[in-house]
Structure formats: C-alpha cells, structure tokens
Amino acid sequence: MKRLLFIALLLPVAANAADAGTQRSDYKLVISEHRFQPAEITIPSGTKIKLIVENKDATPEEFESHALNREKVIAGHSSATILIGPLTPGRYPFVGEFNEATAKGVIIVQ
Amino acid sequence: MFGTAIIVFREVLEAALIIGILAAATRSVPNSKRWLTAGVFLGLAGSGLVAAFTDVIGSLASGVGQEIFNAIVLGIAVLMLAWHNIWMSSHGAALAANAKSVGRNITDGSSACSILLVIVGLAVLREGSETVLFLYGIAASNEGGPASMMLGGLVGMLSGIAVGYLMYAGLLRVPMRWFFAATGILVLLLAAGMASQAAHFLIQADLLPSLSSPLWDTSSVLPENGLPGTLLHILVGYDARPAGMQILFYLTALAAIGAGMKWANRSRKSIHSTVSAIK
Numbered sequence: 001m002k003r004l005l006f007i008a009l010l011l012p013v014a015a016n017a018a019d020a021g022t023q024r025s026d027y028k029l030v031i032s033e034h035r036f037q038p039a040e041i042t043i044p045s046g047t048k049i050k051l052i053v054e055n056k057d058a059t060p061e062e063f064e065s066h067a068l069n070r071e072k073v074i075a076g077h078s079s080a081t082i083l084i085g086p087l088t089p090g091r092y093p094f095v096g097e098f099n100e101a102t103a104k105g106v107i108i109v110q
Numbered sequence: 111m112f113g114t115a116i117i118v119f120r121e122v123l124e125a126a127l128i129i130g131i132l133a134a135a136t137r138s139v140p141n142s143k144r145w146l147t148a149g150v151f152l153g154l155a156g157s158g159l160v161a162a163f164t165d166v167i168g169s170l171a172s173g174v175g176q177e178i179f180n181a182i183v184l185g186i187a188v189l190m191l192a193w194h195n196i197w198m199s200s201h202g203a204a205l206a207a208n209a210k211s212v213g214r215n216i217t218d219g220s221s222a223c224s225i226l227l228v229i230v231g232l233a234v235l236r237e238g239s240e241t242v243l244f245l246y247g248i249a250a251s252n253e254g255g256p257a258s259m260m261l262g263g264l265v266g267m268l269s270g271i272a273v274g275y276l277m278y279a280g281l282l283r284v285p286m287r288w289f290f291a292a293t294g295i296l297v298l299l300l301a302a303g304m305a306s307q308a309a310h311f312l313i314q315a316d317l318l319p320s321l322s323s324p325l326w327d328t329s330s331v332l333p334e335n336g337l338p339g340t341l342l343h344i345l346v347g348y349d350a351r352p353a354g355m356q357i358l359f360y361l362t363a364l365a366a367i368g369a370g371m372k373w374a375n376r377s378r379k380s381i382h383s384t385v386s387a388i389k
Contacts, residue, residue: 048316058250059246059247059248059250060164060243060244060246060247061247062240062243062244066329066333066334066335066350066351067329067351069310069313069314069323069324069351069353070314071314072168072176072177072314073164073168073176073239073240073243074168075164075165075168075243076247076250078165078168080168080173080176081172081173081174082314083174083314083315083316097117098117098243098244098247100113101113
C-alpha cells in the first residue's frame with residue numbers, strides 16, 4: 001500500500017525528470033575494484049550533464065561529493081544516474097564513501 | 111578497521127542524537143520509552159528492506175528514485191517533528207508539572223507517542239539502510255580481514271549510541287525551568303535542518319531550482335566531514351556549501367514551526383488563565 005502510494009506520488013515527478021534528462025549529455029563512469037574509471041572527467045561549464053555510474057563490484061558504493069553537493073548510494077552490480085550542473089569552472093572532487101582510500105575522482109569543469 | 115568505525119559512527123550518530131533528544135524531550139510523556147524502542151526496531155527492519163531494494167528504488171523516476179525517496183522520508187520527518195514540537199509546547203509543561211496525576215488522563219498522549227514512533231523509525235531507516243549496505247559490502251568482500259572490519263563497525267556503532275546517550279543524559283541535567291525551551295529549540299533546529307536536506311535531494315533530482323549554488327562556501331573554515339562540522343550538520347543543519355533553495359526551506363520550516371509553538375504556548379496560557387479566572 002505504502003509502495004503504491006509512493007509510486008503514485010512519483011508519477012508526475014517522473015515525467016518531469018524524464019523531460020529534464022533528455023537535454024543532458026551523458027558521461028559514463030565505472031566503479032571497479034573500488035576505483036573510479038576514469039578518475040577524471042572534463043565537462044563544459046554552465047551546462048547540465050548526466051553522470052551514469054556503473055558499479056561493477058559486487059559491493060555497494062556511495063558516490064559522495066561535498067563540492068558538488070551530491071550523495072548517492074549505488075548497489076552492487078548496478079548503475080545509478082547522477083544529475084550534475086550547471087557549474088562554474090573549477091575542480092570538483094568526489095569519493096566513494098564506502099572505500100574512500102581508493103575510490104577517488106574529480107570532475108573538471110572548463 | 112579504524113576507517114570502518116568512522117563511517118559507521120557517522121551514520122549511527124545522526125539517528126542516535128535524534129533519539130537522544132526526543133527521549134529527553136518526552137521524558138514526562140507516559141510510555142514514551144516503549145514507543146521509542148518500537149520505533150528503533152521498526153526502523154531497523156525498514157533499513158534492511160530499503161537496503162535490499164536500493165536498486166529498485168534507485169531506478170524509479172528515471173533514475174532519481176533514491177533522491178525522491180529520501181526527500182519524502184525527510185519531508186514526513188519534518189512534519190512529524192513539527193507536530194510533536196507544537197504538541198509538546200502546549201502539553202509538555204503541564205505533563206511535567208503533575209506528571210503522575212495527569213499522566214494517563216491526557217487523551218492525545220497516545221497519538222503523540224505514535225508520532226514519536228514514526229519519527230524515530232524514519233531516522234533509523236534513513237541512516238540505517240546505508241549502514242546495512244556498507245556492512246553488507248564488507249561482509250561480502252573477500253579481501254583481507256572482514257572480521258576486523260566488522261569489529262570496526264561494532265565499535266563505530268557503539269560510539270554513536272554512546273554519544274546519543276550522552277546527549278540524553280546531558281539534557282536531563284538541564285534545570286526544569288529551561289528544559290522545555292531547550293528541547294523545543296533543539297527539535298526545532300533538527301526539523302529545519304531536515305527540511306534543508308529534503309531540498310538538497312530535490313535539487314539533486316533536478317526537481318527544484320537551486321537558486322544560486324552554493325550560496326556561500328565555508329568548507330575551508332568548517333568542513334562538513336570533520337567532527338564539529340558533522341555535529342553541526344546533524345544538530346542545526348549546517349551545510350558548508352548550501353544552495354539558496356536549502357536556506358529558503360530551512361528558514362520557512364524554522365518560521366512555520368516556531369510560530370506554531372508560540373501559538374500553542376499562548377493558547378495554553380490563555381486557557382489556564384480563563385480557568386483560574388472562573389474559579
């Protein structure tokens with residue numbers, strides 16, 4: 001019941017989000033052995049992009065960036081979409097919070 | 111092991127502090143501890159479910175299901191905290207003044223308790239699901255020493271609970287005439303911080319404009335991932351790089367709940383004075 005209600009609540013929102021998604025260009029990022037590949041992504045400033053993170057590990061990861069103001073849990077063997085931007089030029093580091101020692105990366109906005 | 115302890119500590123701390131504050135705030139409400147405990151267990155069960163369905167939730171709404179789920183959970187928590195706080199400002203003082211005699215006669219005491227159950231359940235659910243996922247990840251990985259990392263998880267969890275308990279014990283030492291003002295303000299700030307967090311997730315899902323992001327940047331002075339920053343983040347909703355929309359949500363929640371508390375407090379006082387005038 002709660003689930004149905006939740007889905008019903010999402011419907012108008014979903015249509016909206018789909019609209020927004022179409023104007024964005026996609027960037028792909030892979031998590032493998034608790035590392036981001038590539039560890040550096042360059043994107044243009046002032047535009048909205050869609051970062052698709054594929055987690056090839058069996059274990060979950062949390063994409064976290066205080067600089068980008070983003071946090072998202074990604075289950076093992078699955079993908080997640082993170083909407084980013086528009087941003088001003090600069091370096092925006094991010095980490096995989098569950099494996100912070102190895103999972104590090106940066107988004108460079110030019 | 112140390113790293114694991116810190117991550118689990120961070121996740122547990124938020125729920126533990128919320129529970130500590132609420133346990134103190136409702137100490138004179140009959141049966142409140144029982145409802146709090148039930149909330150913790152429901153929240154833990156819910157955490158397991160949310161963790162197991164992370165993938166499903168995440169793929170809803172063209173990939174922003176997780177953001178919307180978090181925003182909904184936070185939104186409900188804000189409403190419940192608001193209701194709770196307004197209720198406490200009209201009944202809290204009366205409950206404390208003659209706790210034993212009035213105790214069971216307060217008819218809406220049980221609805222206040224079920225609100226408590228929901229708030230605690232949601233707080234545990236939100237932080238708990240991430241902890242479950244993280245610990246599951248450790249248990250599932252076959253790299254060196256899952257046993258020592260599990261131990262780290264346990265240490266982190268116990269330390270988080272200990273800080274929550276310290277908050278509770280500390281609040282109980284606040285003199286009675288300041289007590290309701292103190293817990294009321296703490297709960298008010300918790301609610302405003304959660305409103306700002308809800309806005310953060312709606313911005314992340316691109317459902318709300320950020321209205322200038324960030325509005326300010328104090329990450330070099332007071333980083334959010336340090337201990338003081340983390341504590342301030344939990345207690346007063348501190349954000350080192352907040353979006354304008356977050357501040358708008360924060361201030362709106364602060365003003366609305368604050369006004370509700372004032373109104374409830376005043377109507378209680380006027381009822382009291384009318385009653386004594388009739389006598």
